[in-house]
Amino acid sequence: MQIALAPMEGLVDDILRDVLTQVGGIDWCVTEFIRVSERLMPAHYFYKYASELHTDAKTAAGVPLRLQLLGSDPVCLAENAAFACELGAPVLDLNFGCPAKTVNRSRGGAILLKEPELLHRIVEQVRRAVPAHIPVTAKMRLGYESPEGALDCARALADGGAEQIVVHARTKVDGYKPPAHWEWIGRIQEVVKVPVVANGEIWTVDDWRRCREICGARDIMIGRGLVARPDLARQIAAAEAGEEVVEMTWSELLPIVHVFWLHALEKMTPIQAPGRLKQWLALLTKSYPEATELFNTLRRETDCQRIGHLIGFIRSEAA
Known part of the structure; x- marks a missing residue:
């Protein structure tokens, strides 16, 4: 089982990644989205969001960092992805899940779930531009207004070359309101051959157990739950191993x-x-x-x- 720390704009920066990964239980983490559009961004722009690039793309605790890009121009994203790899990014992640209105208005994040063909082109272009040994992954929501197109979007990402898909089990319109519709994660896993990671509304060990029971996902990504309870990943890892779950005081x-x-x-x-x-x-x-x-x-x-x-x-x- 892999437990990942979710990217959260304006919250999970390099400072919080550092302290949370030192608590333990987190297998990998992701930068806040790095917005790219129209041009190749300079190196200092990437270092701003991923200072860990100076330390072999790992936090002080040795936890690997993935770089996440956000945008809608396949060529521009591909060029920036290739440059990010030159700077040391070990994995390139693509954001198709951000629900922020300002981001969606500029054709970024969850708004692209309305265009599965564009999702495919973006991933395909990035996959071609990035060295073969560097994985390209993607993060999506269930859709913009409804999950009716979730399966098509997941297929588009996988067919384009995404090697793993993180699914936040809510639509853009749902925002962060409970519940998370974990059953859709299982449905998505049935139609793609790449691993699917479950994300959304995991605040406790019991939440993780229910999520796994409902969707069957082996791997999980946690955002606010880990920020609110820094040892949650450690608790879940202990529960998975059949060990005693001890909560941090x-x-x-x-x-x-x-x-x-x-x-x-x-x-x-x-x-x-x-x-x-x-x-x-x-x-x-x-x-x-x-x-x-x-x-x-x-x-x-x-x-x-x-x-x-x-x-x-x-x-x-x-x-």
């Missing part, structure tokens, strides 16, 4: 939050870093009551030194 997690804050200070401006920390804490409140207390303590705080003092104090208190 808040006192164990707090030092990781502190490391995240230090990385944020290194890579972001004093104006950006506090908001980035609060963004993660807000999601942690779904799993840890203590995160709610810390979030409320920091809610209106903008001074970085003060935030560092509060986190350090609370950390020492927890210890």
